Amino acid sequence: DGSDGRRPKANYAFWGTQPVAQFNEQPGSTVTDGPIDKPKTVADVCKEPYGLPQNFEWVTCNIDSDAELKEIYELLSAHYVEDDDNMFRFAYSKEFLRWALQPPGYQQAWHCGVRVAASGKLVAFISGIPATVRVNACALKTVEINFLCVHKKLRHKRLAPVLIKEITRRVNLHDIWQAVYTAGVLLPKPVAECQYWHRSLNPKKLIAVGFSRLAPRMTMARTLKLYKLPEAPQTPGLRQMEDRDVPQVTALLASYLRHYLIAPELSEEEVRHWLAFQADVIYSYVVESPETGRVTDLLSFYTLPSSVIGNDQYDLLKAAYMFYTVPGATPLPQLMNDALILAHSTGHDVFNALDIFENEKILKELKFGIGDGKLRYYLFNWRVARDIPASKVGLVML
Ligand code: NHW
The missing domain is CATH 3.40.630.170 (Aminopeptidase)
Incomplete structure (x- = not known):
């Protein structure tokens, strides 16, 4: 996508619009830790899911169902993270996914999938789990976002930003405004490397x-x-x-x-x-x-x-x-x-x-x-x- 993974890309069409630290921010201009967006309330949050391209629909996955867990497992097994040389691909087990996705206080709505409407095939997924994370002196009520995945045949169609905005909406509805995530790729802007x-x-x-x-x-x-x-x-x-x-x-x-x-x-x-x-x-x-x-x-x-x-x-x-x-x-x-x-x-x-x-x-x-x-x-x-x-x-x- 134009990034060599070490240096930032010239332009982040999606991430440039999100409340995250940007690469071009003046060093030293940041004085204190705090939120980036102006404060919002649950009443400000859109109650309708984001629009998906025609022929796709949102699904809330039920991890308790062996059949639905298997669908997530199979999507990730074939389409999740690979190393740079495409020799290995993460193969999270079903039991692992259940453990990772169902900690105390988990919300089923944050196990968010996309299906092909006609066939019902699961082709994308993103998840959040609740966590209190302390950053410096502030204990933040956050979600940890993980398992973002888009089927290989649907890549580079800007589906990932829609998944990210939809999980943001679903999390905001619970009055949570911060998230933590990790990735191998370089995005605006890491707090730690x-x-x-x-x-x-x-x-x-x-x-x-x-x-x-x-x-x-x-x-x-x-x-x-x-x-x-x-x-x-x-x-x-x-x-x-x-x-x-x-x-x-x-x-x-x-x-x-x-x-x-x-x-x-x-x-x-x-x-x-x-x-x-x-x-x-x-x-x-x-x-x-x-x-x-x-x-x-x-x-x-x-x-x-x-x-x-x-x-x-x-x-x-x-x-x-x-x-x-x-x-x-x-x-x-x-x-x-x-x-x-x-x-x-x-x-x-x-x-x-x-x-x-x-x-x-x-x-x-x-x-x-x-x-x-x-x-x-x-x-x-x-x-x-x-x-x-x-x-x-x-x-x-x-
Ligand atoms: S990191 C693992 C992510 N998954 C994979 O690498 C699996 C294999 N790859 C794929 O499935 C752990 C696709 O390549 C994905 C991108 C889906 C990655 N995080 O749809 P488009 C996590 O799960 C940006 C965030 O065309 P695509 C953490 C990219 O820079 N953004 O691409 C997840 C570009 O934006 P830009 C990523 O290849 C954290 C845009 O996506 C990204 O078909 C999520 C392109 O979209 C990544 N790993 O699909 C954020 N990789 O601005 C949560 C690429 O550059 C934020 N992109 O134009 C918090 C939300 C909750 C807030 C609550 C208050």
Whole structure:
């Protein structure tokens, strides 16, 4: 679309009209954090859905219905995010989508699809979930927008702006005026820019599918040895998180996330939802002190496989992504090493992490290699006085 992904495009026909920070804003002209639009009320919000091109219609998807969940799953499996070389495509599982789309307080109206009227085929989707996100000193009632997807045959027809405006309308009807989202692409204007890092767990498969290459002067045998991990975690007292841990984990997370400039504020109910162990979706562990019985640390990662496009040996790459991890009594490198061990022993091929939290300092020693993908964080209708460095980002989006 004219953007090399590193430099802004000359013109953003849609984003130039939206209440988001623009690239051409004078540096230093922004004094304080605050909304971009003039204040509005629910009464100001249009009660009718946006117009769609002929032959298309809006649908509110019911995630509880296996059939409707399957339609979203199939749309995303075939048409969602691919890497720059089109070798891999995110393959969120149905169980994962249910977890991601139904946190406490979720609104069905924010699971928004577009169908072809005649056939009923689902051809586009966008979602929002409620979240309280603190940005600097302000706790914002927001939605997190995710899973924006348009069928490949309907690309570049300006359908995405219609989806974005419609979800905005549906969210505004609930008196919510701010949103948070992440994307690999460069849009006006990131609040933070983060870097992906990857740690090989199953180097042989990663090389076979073209995810990584044998390093110069390295044999396969030496590579396997380099990345080899113990069978079991090393931290005494580390175990799967259980429901009874929720109050302590909520407090532990809250006190940790205070150190970051953008971070969620999570209720006990939300912690219960986001961190309940669910194999192949979300893996969560705590360290329980053998002396006091108190929970001192948290470690978690989620499973997001990618389809391997056009490889006849493998069709799925199983990736683990770092979620919320809190070093309390255990040093972060040790906790993260246990995360690698657990991700490996649960069948993941690679462990991905961003340079957010304190990760930057420890990724190299844990044998992560820098990726070629960036992830940008964006705020809708909220201006910040200063960009946030990756090391001050404390929010993970799925
Ligand atoms: S990022 C993943 C987005 N999805 C994918 O990459 C899947 C594969 N690609 C597609 O399906 C996580 C299409 O290419 C999409 C664009 C649908 C991406 N975010 O319809 P047109 C999220 O889900 C702009 C925002 O012709 P298309 C976060 C683009 O710059 N905008 O393009 C989602 C251009 O605008 P411009 C994006 O290729 C956050 C316009 O779309 C974008 O057929 C959404 C072109 O539209 C992206 N990832 O469809 C915002 N990619 O100004 C939420 C492209 O440059 C905002 N564009 O002319 C908050 C709303 C709630 C507020 C509540 C208060």
